[in-house]
Amino acid sequence: MATRSAPDPARRSERARAAVLAAATELVAEVGYGKLTIEAIAARAGVGKQTIYRWWPSKGAVVFDAFLAANESGGGLALPDTGDLAADLRAVLRPTSDELADPAADLTYRAITAEILNDPALRAEYRTRLLDPLLAVTRDRLRSARDAGQIAPDTDLDLAVELVYGPIHYRWLHQLGPLTHEHADRLVDAALHALNPPATNDRSGR
Amino acid sequence: MATRSAPDPARRSERARAAVLAAATELVAEVGYGKLTIEAIAARAGVGKQTIYRWWPSKGAVVFDAFLAANESGGGLALPDTGDLAADLRAVLRPTSDELADPAADLTYRAITAEILNDPALRAEYRTRLLDPLLAVTRDRLRSARDAGQIAPDTDLDLAVELVYGPIHYRWLHQLGPLTHEHADRLVDAALHALNPPATNDRSGR
Amino acid sequence: MATRSAPDPARRSERARAAVLAAATELVAEVGYGKLTIEAIAARAGVGKQTIYRWWPSKGAVVFDAFLAANESGGGLALPDTGDLAADLRAVLRPTSDELADPAADLTYRAITAEILNDPALRAEYRTRLLDPLLAVTRDRLRSARDAGQIAPDTDLDLAVELVYGPIHYRWLHQLGPLTHEHADRLVDAALHALNPPATNDRSGR
Amino acid sequence: MATRSAPDPARRSERARAAVLAAATELVAEVGYGKLTIEAIAARAGVGKQTIYRWWPSKGAVVFDAFLAANESGGGLALPDTGDLAADLRAVLRPTSDELADPAADLTYRAITAEILNDPALRAEYRTRLLDPLLAVTRDRLRSARDAGQIAPDTDLDLAVELVYGPIHYRWLHQLGPLTHEHADRLVDAALHALNPPATNDRSGR
DNA sequence: TAGTAACCGAGACGGTACGTCTCGTCTTTAC
DNA sequence: GTAAAGACGAGACGTACCGTCTCGGTTACTA
Numbered sequence: 015m016a017t018r019s020a021p022d023p024a025r026r027s028e029r030a031r032a033a034v035l036a037a038a039t040e041l042v043a044e045v046g047y048g049k050l051t052i053e054a055i056a057a058r059a060g061v062g063k064q065t066i067y068r069w070w071p072s073k074g075a076v077v078f079d080a081f082l083a084a085n086e087s088g089g090g091l092a093l094p095d096t097g098d099l100a101a102d103l104r105a106v107l108r109p110t111s112d113e114l115a116d117p118a119a120d121l122t123y124r125a126i127t128a129e130i131l132n133d134p135a136l137r138a139e140y141r142t143r144l145l146d147p148l149l150a151v152t153r154d155r156l157r158s159a160r161d162a163g164q165i166a167p168d169t170d171l172d173l174a175v176e177l178v179y180g181p182i183h184y185r186w187l188h189q190l191g192p193l194t195h196e197h198a199d200r201l202v203d204a205a206l207h208a209l210n211p212p213a214t215n216d217r218s219g220r
Numbered sequence: 221m222a223t224r225s226a227p228d229p230a231r232r233s234e235r236a237r238a239a240v241l242a243a244a245t246e247l248v249a250e251v252g253y254g255k256l257t258i259e260a261i262a263a264r265a266g267v268g269k270q271t272i273y274r275w276w277p278s279k280g281a282v283v284f285d286a287f288l289a290a291n292e293s294g295g296g297l298a299l300p301d302t303g304d305l306a307a308d309l310r311a312v313l314r315p316t317s318d319e320l321a322d323p324a325a326d327l328t329y330r331a332i333t334a335e336i337l338n339d340p341a342l343r344a345e346y347r348t349r350l351l352d353p354l355l356a357v358t359r360d361r362l363r364s365a366r367d368a369g370q371i372a373p374d375t376d377l378d379l380a381v382e383l384v385y386g387p388i389h390y391r392w393l394h395q396l397g398p399l400t401h402e403h404a405d406r407l408v409d410a411a412l413h414a415l416n417p418p419a420t421n422d423r424s425g426r
Numbered sequence: 427m428a429t430r431s432a433p434d435p436a437r438r439s440e441r442a443r444a445a446v447l448a449a450a451t452e453l454v455a456e457v458g459y460g461k462l463t464i465e466a467i468a469a470r471a472g473v474g475k476q477t478i479y480r481w482w483p484s485k486g487a488v489v490f491d492a493f494l495a496a497n498e499s500g501g502g503l504a505l506p507d508t509g510d511l512a513a514d515l516r517a518v519l520r521p522t523s524d525e526l527a528d529p530a531a532d533l534t535y536r537a538i539t540a541e542i543l544n545d546p547a548l549r550a551e552y553r554t555r556l557l558d559p560l561l562a563v564t565r566d567r568l569r570s571a572r573d574a575g576q577i578a579p580d581t582d583l584d585l586a587v588e589l590v591y592g593p594i595h596y597r598w599l600h601q602l603g604p605l606t607h608e609h610a611d612r613l614v615d616a617a618l619h620a621l622n623p624p625a626t627n628d629r630s631g632r
Numbered sequence: 633m634a635t636r637s638a639p640d641p642a643r644r645s646e647r648a649r650a651a652v653l654a655a656a657t658e659l660v661a662e663v664g665y666g667k668l669t670i671e672a673i674a675a676r677a678g679v680g681k682q683t684i685y686r687w688w689p690s691k692g693a694v695v696f697d698a699f700l701a702a703n704e705s706g707g708g709l710a711l712p713d714t715g716d717l718a719a720d721l722r723a724v725l726r727p728t729s730d731e732l733a734d735p736a737a738d739l740t741y742r743a744i745t746a747e748i749l750n751d752p753a754l755r756a757e758y759r760t761r762l763l764d765p766l767l768a769v770t771r772d773r774l775r776s777a778r779d780a781g782q783i784a785p786d787t788d789l790d791l792a793v794e795l796v797y798g799p800i801h802y803r804w805l806h807q808l809g810p811l812t813h814e815h816a817d818r819l820v821d822a823a824l825h826a827l828n829p830p831a832t833n834d835r836s837g838r
Numbered sequence: 839t840a841g842t843a844a845c846c847g848a849g850a851c852g853g854t855a856c857g858t859c860t861c862g863t864c865t866t867t868a869c
Numbered sequence: 870g871t872a873a874a875g876a877c878g879a880g881a882c883g884t885a886c887c888g889t890c891t892c893g894g895t896t897a898c899t900a
Contacts, residue, residue, distance in 0.1 A: 048338055062847045128334040132254055172397055173406055176387035184386030200379055208414030231876055268878040460750055474873040540746040544666055584809055585818055592802030593794035603790055612791055620826030643850055680852040
């Protein structure tokens with residue numbers, strides 16, 4: 015029986031791969047994700063359609079791969095740990111806020127998010143390759159702060175990261191207001207306030 | 221020049237309108253938003269395609285309108301005000317959590333959110349008809365609590381609603397964990413803690 | 427039971443009827459029969475579509491009716507009978523040739539002919555209202571000539587009219603050559619020659 | 633500017649081409665030309681619509697091509713030349729008459745003729761591929777007869793072929809009478825009579 | 839270093855759905 | 870009850886892409 019033979023990654027053309035990802039990146043920014051087509055990517059990349067279908071399972075996967083290739087940190091993702099938790103969180107949220115406020119990045123990120131929403135496979139990949147690492151290092155930093163007694167010892171770290179990233183993401187998604195450093199800072203303050211152990215406040219008066 | 225004359229809403233067939241929205245609602249739940257087609261909606265509704273194109277600008281608008289027609293409160297949207305802010309917020313977040321946890325509603329809400337993400341017009345309509353009213357009543361309740369001295373007098377109400385709705389939305393979108401009443405309750409506690417005036421906790425200072 | 431009640435011709439609006447026929451005539455000349463639509467006729471005539479459907483069974487019938495209304499002789503159709511058969515036939519074929527050579531009439535006549543080709547009902551009506559009367563008077567004139575001994579006494583009058591009208595129609599349809607008076611005259615000569623009794627030429631045999 | 637690139641005939645699928653022509657032929661006979669749709673042809677042929685649009689400019693062109701493919705002589709079109717002109721013409725007109733009398737062929741030929749009437753491009757192609765060759769060989773045969781002194785030396789060969797084919801075509805188009813061998817024979821006699829030199833008749837008595 | 843297997847660009851294929859157009863019917867309002 | 874107006878169910882139009890399938894042609898491993 016003639017089983018469909020898998021393509022051989024060793025023979026994969028790096029030139030074609032890079033051209034496809036570049037074309038996808040350009041086109042997402044130009045026409046938006048919804049009007050992006052595989053045919054257009056292939057044409058822009060100077061590549062046969064089959065070459066795309068050979069290596070990516072869907073349009074979303076291509077755009078997604080392009081996004082990941084551009085955003086994936088080489089491995090050194092980590093939050094600073096200066097001892098000042100608020101400052102360290104600001105160091106993450108301020109750039110995040112800036113990027114979401116950038117029109118081109120906003121468009122791309124909206125496309126990616128829309129894909130993630132409805133495609134479980136892409137959602138899983140996004141989680142694995144981008145989100146989980148970010149949440150993990152954030153949890154690590156919060157754990158470190160918890161161990162240092164800076165936040166409540168019974169802090170739910172999962173809820174904590176949601177408190178940090180959820181509000182700004184919500185504001186971005188629904189365009190509830192401008193994404194400024196000032197807003198990011200106040201969000202950090204509020205989140206930390208939520209996580210502060212009552213004892214810390216209770217005893218501060220003494 | 222022959223300008224395209226707009227259709228006359230007075231002559232619109234209520235039968236056709238209802239059939240289209242019902243068909244769209246059914247089909248989104250059956251095949252998901254991505255595989256939903258206008259042709260299928262028209263066929264299911266027993267309606268000509270042109271009738272859909274006459275009254276809605278896009279597939280998203282139809283699904284969206286169906287969603288709004290089903291979820292729009294007749295005007296009586298309001299948060300309870302029992303005096304117990306935490307209880308009142310739980311009364312909102314728990315049902316929200318339940319709905320997001322329901323597989324059918326989850327699918328529909330993901331479809332809607334994906335549309336909102338990439339279509340400014342739909343985003344505006346969603347804001348106007350659903351989200352803004354919800355946020356407004358939430359802000360009202362928080363303002364009431366602020367006036368009662370239950371939360372800090374300088375509370376930023378915009379940030380406050382983001383703190384309430386953002387985290388649960390984030391958890392839902394990225395499937396970071398189960399959406400339970402227990403989680404909703406802890407989120408309410410954390411949010412309120414973030415908004416509590418230091419003085420409330422710092423009674424011991426007297 | 428509600429039987430479909432036939433429209434009452436007595437109440438028919440002459441204004442609407444005339445406007446429809448005029449619009450159809452204009453539009454056939456402007457856009458050709460193939461691109462003519464009932465909607466366009468109704469719009470041009472300032473008439474509701476239903477008014478057309480009420481009184482005519484098809485687009486072809488309208489155009490056709492317009493053509494007939496313009497071309498139907500009031501009853502006084504007849505060939506001249508000067509005693510000179512060739513001259514009398516020329517008096518018919520020359521104007522026919524002129525009309526077929528006129529670009530606007532050519533277009534209209536092509537549209538009519540195409541309809542006739544594929545619609546038996548229109549064909550029958552065309553025969554009854556236009557063609558048969560023409561052929562009848564032509565046959566009458568030929569019969570008169572036959573009685574006068576100018577053509578063979580056993581002349582098949584049906585074949586004779588086909589010999590007169592067939593060749594020019596064929597030349598017109600396939601655009602085999604220019605439609606000139608000179609051509610019409612030669613056709614008349616040839617046709618009469620075909621119909622001449624051998625005896626007329628073969629006097630020498632006595 | 634991106635010019636629409638023409639398809640590459642070398643890559644054309646013979647299977648698809650044949651299936652389309654066959655389906656068109658069948659469907660014209662089944663539903664008639666007017667009710668024939670490209671969608672139906674594609675469905676019957678098991679072919680994508682785009683494959684039809686890629687290779688044919690219109691519905692008419694498809695039907696037309698099917699007709700030509702079935703009727704185009706491989707190159708060996710010629711009238712017999714037995715020395716007996718009347719017999720040779722009968723050998724052409726009798727089969728023509730038979731074909732026009734066949735209901736299925738009649739329907740197809742009516743469709744083709746209607747197309748030719750209103751589409752100059754199809755008319756030109758019909759002329760080039762079918763009609764002109766037929767008229768040419770007919771003229772050749774008549775020229776041969778003229779050279780042999782069987783018809784008048786000043787015979788207008790263009791008019792002559794119109795006299796041969798026009799009348800039967802006219803009878804067919806307007807259904808003026810049955811298309812029989814007897815009619816064809818009488819037409820041949822009449823046409824030849826029209827073309828006979830008077831001298832031939834004058835001297836026959838000797 | 840020749841052969842050959844796999845990827846490559848290209849693009850035709852069978853399809854699906856698009857959004858538009860026109861059909862012929864139905865409904866509404868005015869006369 | 871006819872007329873103008875126009876929304877309606879229906880379905881074909883011609884287009885755009887889908888994902889698959891040949892085609893040569895060009896690498897780049899294997900014999």
